[in-house]
Amino acid sequence: MSDVTRRVLAALFALTWLLFPGFGLIDLSVTWDPSWARVLEAGWGVFFTVLVGAAFVAVALSLRRAVGPAVQLYVAAAALAVAAPLAAESGVLYLALVLTAETAIVCAPATAPLIRDRARMRFAPDWPLTVIAAGAAIPWSIYAFHMFRLNRRSLGVFENSGRGVETTDITIGIDHYAVQGALGIAVAVLALLAGLWPAVRRYIGVSVALAAGYIGLVSLDAHPHPGSVNRVWSLLCVCWAGAILIASLASRSGGQVTTGTTQ
DSSP states (O other), X not given: OOHHHHHHHHHHHHHHHHTTXXXXXXXXXXXXXXXXXXXXXXXXXXXXXXXXXXXXXXXXXXXXXXXXXXXXXXXXXXXXXXXXXXXXXXXXXXXXXXXXXXXXXXXXXXXXXXXXXXXXXXXXXXXXXXXXXXXXXXXXXXXXXXXXXXXXXXXXXXXXXXXXXXXXXXETTEEHHHHHHHHHHHHHHHHHHHHHOGGGHHHHHHHHHHHHHHHHHHXXXXXXXXXXXXXXXXXXXXXXXXXXXXXXXXXXTSSBXXXXXXX
């Protein structure tokens, strides 16, 4: 398959996750509207916009140098796959399979050289970033499993129950709590990869900061909307995202690898 074809496909895949049927940008657009389940809309929107759609855009623009976006897409797919059994939400598994297939098709030029180039594969921790990431791994995991537990309860839909009632939201037949939990897992794993792996550090670090910061901000403002957490956790989430962003951008090895390729 030619590079041009892969670029076109990556752009097409991006549109499907951002608009239809992925609804990434569409869900983000209602995160400040109190008539919607704001935090659940933000979680779905951030996952399929920042972690998936934007990564495909990056692949389309920088095909052979898109190591960070490619790794991020595979982690996002793995998080969805893990979420499926833990949240008892089979639809999420289909999303994981589609995302994995699409990523394999368009990201081969970026990921294939990793097997041959040990310099790109080496882990060289940036200790401030790694410590910041590791410090939030357990809280993000707890958050994810709490979301999975809520998903298994098969709560009523927000628009049918109204505010003040523990409810959920549904998109393309999938409960948002399952994707909310997948977001927690993805953020925890990606943050650690950014701290440990120079080849993906800057791109993934910025993505994690944007995703976590936005969720924390919406949760801070929307609590007690469904999917939100208490204001202390939300504020800490925003602060953590800021720390990840600063540490990622300040790292001297932020995406620089010995082969001279830059992320």
